């Protein structure tokens with residue numbers, strides 16, 4: 489068999505995508521429609537909480553505990569906005585390479601377009617455009633959006649989309665806080681002027697899909713990821729109960745939510761950040777749009793006081809979010825394998 493692709497993309501044998509389990513036994517599907525009729529309560533001990541809201545909080549808590557992942561429907565994001573953003577993304581990635589490279593990341597600013605990134609030292613079969621909610625520049629760390637000229641609707645659509653998805657992220661974080669018996673807004677302050685960003689992932693068809701990954705196995709380092717995927721499918725999640733890879737079945741107008749490393753630390757590992765990856769196929773391009781809901785740069789991330797005790801001491805060292813992000817980006821992030829720096833570095837080994 490002659491190799492049709494650059495060997496840099498080839499996964500070691502043990503990490504190649506084997507057939508995955510799909511359908512039953514995959515991540516929970518949660519209906520957010522109770523939020524269309526009821527406010528999120530400020531406290532889980534409030535006796536007036538409607539049953540459907542208590543059940544929703546319990547379902548989210550169980551999903552975070554058992555899976556670290558869940559899918560939501562009836563989330564309130566306008567399907568037409570989702571259509572519009574998908575159209576813009578497809579148009580952008582269809583542009584000639586030289587047009588896309590006009591907005592490529594560079595040595596100072598990691599945002600923008602790139603087509604070459606490694607996960608765990610193997611190249612990912614993907615193209616990406618990264619955009620932040622709020623631009624940031626403290627003299628050393630520069631995060632400035634590079635807006636493509638084409639398609640013309642891109643900027644406005646993305647800005648509209650970011651603000652809508654950020655609102656949904658706050659709601660999810662409030663429900664997660666309630667599921668931990670904390671006040672709904674307990675975590676909200678960590679996200680004021682947050683460093684959140686969103687990523688447009690585009691996976692071209694690959695002639696050898698069994699040897700490569702669109703994104704190799706990894707955990708998300710942020711607090712919460714709110715991901716939209718098209719109908720092609722390819723996201724695999726590592727099932728906590730037995731370590732099997734399961735394929736998330738695309739459900740139209742749904743979001744896939746996962747807990748990232750920051751929530752794992754805040755909850756002192758009650759909710760764990762779970763490995764996932766994106767497979768590719770030989771026929772269809774696939775698109776996914778994760779929104780990474782991240783703390784404010786000044787946040788010192790550590791287990792929440794309410795969730796540690798003498799019996800359950802802190803399992804993680806405190807770390808500063810800005811320092812963490814800068815160390816991951818490094819001085820030459822173009823060549824960096826971001827996955828080499830993980831929160832496991834902050835895990836206390838003594839317990």
Ligand SMILES: O=C(O)CCC(=O)C(=O)O
Pocket residue numbers: 687689703708715717722723764765766775776778
């Ligand atoms: O494309 C996907 O479904 C997953 C992407 C992902 O995990 C990421 O960008 O962090």
Ligand SMILES: [Fe+2]
Pocket residue numbers: 706707708764
């Ligand atoms: Fe991810």
